[in-house]
């Protein structure tokens with residue numbers, strides 16, 4: 001059985017983590033009994049903080065520990081790594097969280113990296129929904145060895161750089177041969193002033209737009225106070241639009 005994989009990407013600062021966290025919260029509330037895995041795949045990211053949970057270690061840390069500690073020869077590496085990844089997966093009542101941490105980088109870690117990739121891919125298979133907060137380089141997605149992404153969500157704010165990155169991501173999916181069923185554009189921080197120009201410019205990218213999240217003072221306020229975005233009120237503009245987006249994704253899943 002395969003879960004529904006939703007990956008969120010876009011330029012830094014456009015709202016990937018905000019949307020990922022909102023979707024995880026909404027899926028948890030609207031799909032009781034379904035299991036959800038949140039993957040923080042942006043090395044620069046803070047999904048855990050936005051979800052209001054704490055984590056101890058990342059998959060990257062496991063790799064470094066393994067290289068440093070060199071478990072005794074009798075210990076089977078794959079089993080050791082399996083146990084470690086299980087250990088660092090944060091469990092909450094509504095979802096589990098796995099933080100990828102530093103990217104693989106160059107070097108001779110091939111065997112370990114392969115094993116870790118397989119382990120993460122395997123874990124993914126046991127959840128109903130997998131939400132990946134991914135960086136614009138799509139590194140994590142390009143390394144997945146199994147399963148399509150169901151919905152690849154590209155976010156842009158009202159900036160030329162945000163839209164240019166969205167376009168580059170679309171091209172990158174082809175170059176990296178990333179398989180997805182749906183590619184969607186989501187506009188964020190939309191205001192009555194920027195709405196028309198933003199929609200015009202977005203229309204030129206040739207990616208279906210499935211959401212338009214207003215600039216929301218409640219989001220800024222939570223951020224400034226260092227509070228998790230999952231604490232946002234269900235009447236807020238950003239939450240309501242995230243709900244609309246989630247509904248479309250569930251239907252497609």
Ligand SMILES: Nc1ncnc2c1ncn2[C@@H]1O[C@H](COP(=O)(O)OP(=O)(O)O)[C@@H](O)[C@H]1O
Nearest residue numbers: 012013014015016017018189214215216219223
């Ligand atoms: N719709 C919105 N309204 C107000 N502030 C927003 C909105 N979306 C994102 N932000 C703010 O923009 C900043 C970047 O968002 P974040 O989700 O961390 O981006 P990314 O993960 O893409 O780097 C944060 O301070 C966040 O609170």
Ligand SMILES: [Mg+2]
Nearest residue numbers: 016017045046
């Ligand atoms: Mg982020």
